[in-house]
Every structure is written in structure tokens, then in C-alpha cells.
Amino acid sequence: MxxxxxxxxxxxxxxxxxxxxxxxxxxxxxxxxxxGAFNTVPVLHSNQPEEVHGPGILVTTTPGQTIAAETGQPLANATYTFNGEFGLHVHHKYYPNDKSRMGSGGGRRGELTLATLLINPSSQPVHIRFEKGAVRNSFEAPYQSDNLMGVKPLGHRPWNTGPGDATAVQMLRGKLDRRLADEITIPARSRIVLFSTQLPAKGIANGLLKGRSDGPFQMAVVAAEDPQSDSDLIAVLDQRRLAPGRVYLSRIRQIENGTVFSRVAGVAIGDEYxxxxxxxxxxxxxxxxxxxxxxxxxxxxxxxxNPLVTRMVDSSLNNVGTYGVRxxxxxxxxxxxxxxxxxxxxxxxxxxxxxxxxxxxxxxxxxxxxxxxxxxxxxxxxxxxxxxxxxxxxxxxxxxxxxxxxxxxxxxxxxxxxxxxxxxxxxxxxxxxxxxxxxxSPPEVPVAAIKSPVFEPVTIRPAAPPVVAPPQWIEPPPALPNLEGVSAAVINPTRMSESLMLRYQQAVEAQQKMMNSLLGR
Incomplete structure (x- = not known):
């Protein structure tokens, strides 16, 4: 400290x-x-690019290379084969390059479908059982920033503070979303869609899932605009092109020397600490x-x-956000x-x-x-x-x-x-x-910059004496000029009534107090 x-x-x-x-x-x-310590469960993280601008592959653990939309260059995949206990974390936003899909002018916003694919490269079917998890987008779980600050009891139904919190609550409670299958089989040498979610422009989607397989398999996360079937989603993988939005491709050296933190696209070891x-x-x-x-x-x-065992070249070096980790x-x-x-x-x-x-x-x-x-x-x-x-x-x-x-x-x-x-x-x-x-408080003014006001001596003469009775004040005396610096001796007490003198002395003191406060005295 x-x-x-x-x-x-x-x-x-x-x-x-x-x-x-x-x-x-x-x-x-x-x-x-x-x-403390992390466990050894491998988790696929798909969070780079966070903002997706169009269709393509976001991350894949299949062997080989995919082509970057920004440079046209091939990039190595985050190759990894899962077998046994595993996890998945997906978090992306949709900001299309095609501005007509943004819904400006009151039009309907375009949608991006995010999907996770399971790939079985072996000659035997692979069975997977899922323990817990959920998938949410920002329209199912909106983020309300102002009225959910502070500490509140969670209750049976979680507060809606965005899809990231909504899925994390399911994982914290060990529950599996009813919309997700608790068991799935990947046929030999085939690919299937595990889940998909439609994400309108400017929206966010998050998925967290944990399961266990009885054989080897690989995973990929893809994005498609207006797909008509699961076949359209699998076709994105076959095109071997990365989705646009990889803003860190020009900063690879800074990622590697630790001066820039990218998002995560790869497999981290550990889903619990x-x-x-x-x-x-x-x-x-x-x-x-x-x-x-x-x-x-x-x-x-x-x-x-927790560390990454494999990653895309523009991913951070480790699981810097620890998203989805318990x-x-x-x-x-x-x-x-x-x-x-x-x-x-x-x-x-x-x-x-x-x-x-x-x-x-x-x-x-x-x-x-x-x-x-x-x-x-x-x-x-x-x-x-x-x-x-x-x-x-x-x-x-x-x-x-x-x-x-x-x-x-x-x-x-x-x-x-x-x-x-x-x-x-x-x-x-x-x-x-x-x-x-x-x-x-008023701003401080240097003393040297303050010029003392100059006052001319003031002689106050009473009105002519009344003929019948002593004078009686009915209205207050007229306002005085600024009397800062005027000595009380200037006022001749022998030429005015005690009541009048008292009123003027009070006025002088009030003026002096005001000036002293302005001068910081």
C-alpha cells in the first residue's frame, strides 16, 4: 500500500x-x-472478437487454418480435442458492417445467429451429458444499470443485469436451462449444432455450459446472418473464413509483450478456483x-x-477476464x-x-x-x-x-x-x-491581484428639524454606497439621532463582513 x-x-x-x-x-x-488452485477442466472461451461485424467463424478447435476477413491471411486455429469433463463460455456483441441492418430510421434490425458446433472426428459415436448451464441474450436478460446498484437479496428469480449475470446464476446454482438438452450424441465423423441464439443488432449474447463426454470431440463457434437451417450454420465452418471484427490483429506484438490486453479466443485450463x-x-x-x-x-x-493451452493469435495470453470461472x-x-x-x-x-x-x-x-x-x-x-x-x-x-x-x-x-x-x-x-x-466556495484570488476599493469620505446631514414633534422613522433609511474602509468617525454622532447612527453603523459592519468573506479573511 x-x-x-x-x-x-x-x-x-x-x-x-x-x-x-x-x-x-x-x-x-x-x-x-x-x-488457491484451479482445477484442470478445459474450457473453450469465445470472446474475441467481442464485437462481431458479420458472418464467419469466431473460434474453432479443429486442426488447420482459417482466413482473416481483415487481412486475407490464414491464421492457425486454436486446435484442441476434448475428452471427458469440459466447459464452454461464449460472449459476443453484434454490430454489423452493413448499416442497413442497424435498424436506423425505425426499420427492423438485422439478426446474427450465434451457434456452437460439436465435431466428432472419430469412427465411434460420442455421448455427452450436460451438468449445468444456460444461454441468454440481452433481450431475454436486459441490463438495467441504474436501479440495480448496491446489494440486494437475489431471490428465486435472478435480477436482470445482462446475459452474463443471468447465465452465471444458473452455473452458481448448478442448474441446466430447460431449453438445453441434458444429453446429446455426436454420430461418427459428423458435426451437429449444440445450440444457437438469435442476436439482433446492438445486442449481446452469453453462454455458459459444463458437461462430460465419453470420447474425443472438438468445438467451434460460428456466426451467420439469416440462416435457414442447421446446414447453413455448418456451412460457415466449411467456408474457413473468420468473422470480421478482429481489431487486435494489428497489435499482436503488444499482446505478446503484455502491454495490450485482448479478449480470449482459445482453451483455458480450469473452470473452478x-x-x-x-x-x-x-x-x-x-x-x-x-x-x-x-x-x-x-x-x-x-x-x-488461469492459463490458455491453445489460442488464436489475436487472443490474450491467458484467461484475463476469468469469465465463467467459479x-x-x-x-x-x-x-x-x-x-x-x-x-x-x-x-x-x-x-x-x-x-x-x-x-x-x-x-x-x-x-x-x-x-x-x-x-x-x-x-x-x-x-x-x-x-x-x-x-x-x-x-x-x-x-x-x-x-x-x-x-x-x-x-x-x-x-x-x-x-x-x-x-x-x-x-x-x-x-x-x-x-x-x-x-x-468562490474561487481563490491571489491577494496581490486584489485592488482595494477607494471611497470618498461621506458626510451625512440630517433633514431640517421638524416644527411640531421629534422625527419618527417609518421607512428604513435609503441604501448606502459601499462603505468598506469608511471609519465610524466619519459619521458625526452629534449631528444625528442615536437611532439613525445605530442603523448606519449596522450597515457599515454588514458591508465589511461581506468584503472580508470575499477576500477570504
Whole structure:
């Protein structure tokens, strides 16, 4: 962590405050590495290109090469043969090159069909059973950004926060979408369509699936505009042309040296990450990285990203987003009384606030389990559960999530006292109040640039004395000119009534206070 700073806000000394700390909740404290591990299940990820501009192959694990639409050059396929347990993750958007398909002017938008194909290269049929998964597009599961921020109970029906979260919830709960077959057979030396989804222009589709085969097979993800049958989808594979939209083909060297992060098109090893840690909260708060990256590991040096065993040349080098990966973290806690389970995302220097996470989390304790939906901005720390620790025993807390697409990895999971979280919220509130007050204050003007106003001495003469009775003020006196700098001695008390003199003295004092405030005195 970076050095601490002391701040004075509203006359109250607040310390310590992190100077540009990654996570304010962690100021002055250290995180512990989880030292967890990925399993060895191979997963095909189809996320590059994320934005698809037209028909073609998105990724294929068959041997050989396919032709890039942008360059006309052949590119090696992400060759891999699955056999046994496997996973699949698909995430794409449709932005057609043909603008007539965008639906401008009130016309009907064109549709792109995304399909996953299964290929059996052997002379024996291959049987596959599916354990869990779902396929959704953004019209079946719309993303509502504003009214789903914060922490809410998930409930039986998941919140609609985009197709990435909708499919992740199915995986988290271990359920298979009723629209997907739980068993399928690929005949010998044949190809079949596993599933397809129609995606209108400007839409997003996401698919997550896990299964097990009794023999070798390969997979491909293809896109077709207005196909009439499964044969049209299989024909896309035979054309051996990649779909347009591969914007990283001109940045291969930057991908390889790690200065540019592309999306993933290839096979990653691992669809689950498990870890366990024991901690005595009487010794202080617990902070552990969750979905940590090279950039955001909170001083632990731990990077929780699984490797790729094969990839397209314009893919990232590893599964940088960890989309679709299930994280199971068990914390065996000792301590006493109420605590908070908190999820944080670091402040990203140089970037404004953005939605860093919108997804679902399961929390299990000895008292039972709960599921919550979390919508989080960058730089936030949100309490996601209340914990009550029983003294003299271990209190296990298990946190599980399937990392959803369109989230930004690099989170911190913490268990802190209620007081530590309350102190953070108080600092944040006071900082926000101070910032708001600063915006309302007039801009500072250098003293040297301020020219003192010049006033001529003012002599105030009373009206002629009345004939019958002493004067009585019915209306207030007329407005005075700006009297900054005018001494009260200028006003001759012997030539005016005490009431009149008092009114003018009050006016002078009011003018002086106003000028002093403008001059910052």
C-alpha cells in the first residue's frame, strides 16, 4: 500500500487516510494471499472478437487454418480435442458492417445467429451429458444499470443485469436451462449444432455450459446472418473464413509483450478456483484477493488467472477476464461478535467511476446460506453480509461466485469489524461534504491581484428639524454606497439621532463582513 496522509475535514482531524490507496478500507493493513488452485477442466472461451461485424467463424478447435476477413491471411486455429469433463463460455456483441441492418430510421434490425458446433472426428459415436448451464441474450436478460446498484437479496428469480449475470446464476446454482438438452450424441465423423441464439443488432449474447463426454470431440463457434437451417450454420465452418471484427490483429506484438490486453479466443485450463484460509480476527481484519490480476493483487503478488493451452493469435495470453470461472473461498474465522463481509474494487487512477461488477454471490455459514446481487462501482467497498462470530470456536464462511462477463476482475474480499467499516463510511461522507463545500466556495484570488476599493469620505446631514414633534422613522433609511474602509468617525454622532447612527453603523459592519468573506479573511 502507499503512504498514509493526515487530513483536516470540517475542523476534525481524520487519520489515517490513504494517499491514493487502491482500497480505502485496507488503509494501514495488509492482504494475505489465498494460495488457491484451479482445477484442470478445459474450457473453450469465445470472446474475441467481442464485437462481431458479420458472418464467419469466431473460434474453432479443429486442426488447420482459417482466413482473416481483415487481412486475407490464414491464421492457425486454436486446435484442441476434448475428452471427458469440459466447459464452454461464449460472449459476443453484434454490430454489423452493413448499416442497413442497424435498424436506423425505425426499420427492423438485422439478426446474427450465434451457434456452437460439436465435431466428432472419430469412427465411434460420442455421448455427452450436460451438468449445468444456460444461454441468454440481452433481450431475454436486459441490463438495467441504474436501479440495480448496491446489494440486494437475489431471490428465486435472478435480477436482470445482462446475459452474463443471468447465465452465471444458473452455473452458481448448478442448474441446466430447460431449453438445453441434458444429453446429446455426436454420430461418427459428423458435426451437429449444440445450440444457437438469435442476436439482433446492438445486442449481446452469453453462454455458459459444463458437461462430460465419453470420447474425443472438438468445438467451434460460428456466426451467420439469416440462416435457414442447421446446414447453413455448418456451412460457415466449411467456408474457413473468420468473422470480421478482429481489431487486435494489428497489435499482436503488444499482446505478446503484455502491454495490450485482448479478449480470449482459445482453451483455458480450469473452470473452478478453490482456496481456504484461517484467520484470528482478534489479531486484526482479514483481507484476501479475489479474481486478482497482475495490476490488482493488493500487495500479495498473487495472480488468480488461469492459463490458455491453445489460442488464436489475436487472443490474450491467458484467461484475463476469468469469465465463467467459479471461485469458492472458505474462511475459517475465530473471533467474537458482529463483523462485516465486504467486497471492494480498487480505485483506478486516471479513470472515472465505472461499473466494476454486476453479479451474484452465494455466502454460506453454519447458520445457513444466502444469495445476494451486487452492483458495484470502481473504488467502492460494499458490505455483502453480516457475520456473528461465536467465541471459542472456528466460524467457517464460504463465498462462491461464477465470475460474470462484463465485470472487471481484481477484487478484494474482507472481514472487518463493524466499527472499521463505520469509520470508513464516516470518512467518505465527510470527504464528500468537504468536496461539495469546495465546489460552492468562490474561487481563490491571489491577494496581490486584489485592488482595494477607494471611497470618498461621506458626510451625512440630517433633514431640517421638524416644527411640531421629534422625527419618527417609518421607512428604513435609503441604501448606502459601499462603505468598506469608511471609519465610524466619519459619521458625526452629534449631528444625528442615536437611532439613525445605530442603523448606519449596522450597515457599515454588514458591508465589511461581506468584503472580508470575499477576500477570504
Amino acid at each position: 502507499r503512504p498514509l496522509a493526515i487530513a483536516l475535514v470540517g475542523g476534525v482531524l481524520i487519520a489515517p487516510i490513504p494517499a491514493q490507496a487502491d482500497v480505502a478500507l485496507m488503509a494501514g493493513q495488509q492482504a494475505r494471499p489465498l494460495q 478453490t482456496a481456504s484460509v484461517s484467520h484470528d480476527l482478534q489479531q486484526g481484519a482479514l483481507h484476501v484477493p479475489l479474481t486478482s490480476t497482475n495490476r490488482h493483487h493488493f500487495g500479495t503478488g498473487e495472480v488468480q488467472i 471461485f469458492d473461498v472458505t474462511m475459517n474465522l475465530t473471533g467474537t461478535g458482529p463483523h462485516k463481509l465486504v467486497l471492494s474494487h480498487p480505485t483506478i487512477n486516471g479513470r472515472g467511476k465505472f461499473t466494476a461488477f454486476r453479479g451474484s454471490i452465494r455466502i454460506e455459514t453454519s447458520d445457513g446460506y444466502q444469495e445476494v446481487h451486487v452492483g458495484m462501482k470502481s473504488g467502492e467497498s460494499l458490505p455483502i453480509a453480516d457475520l456473528y462470530l461465536r467465541p471459542g470456536q472456528s466460524n467457517p464462511v464460504k463465498v462462491s461466485l461464477v465470475y460474470p462477463a462484463d465485470a472487471t476482475p481484481g477484487h478484494l474480499l474482507s472481514v472487518v469489524s463493524d466499527q472499521q467499516l463505520a469509520n470508513l463510511k464516516q470518512r467518505e461522507t465527510m470527504t464528500a461534504v468537504a468536496a461539495a463545500a469546495t465546489k460552492q
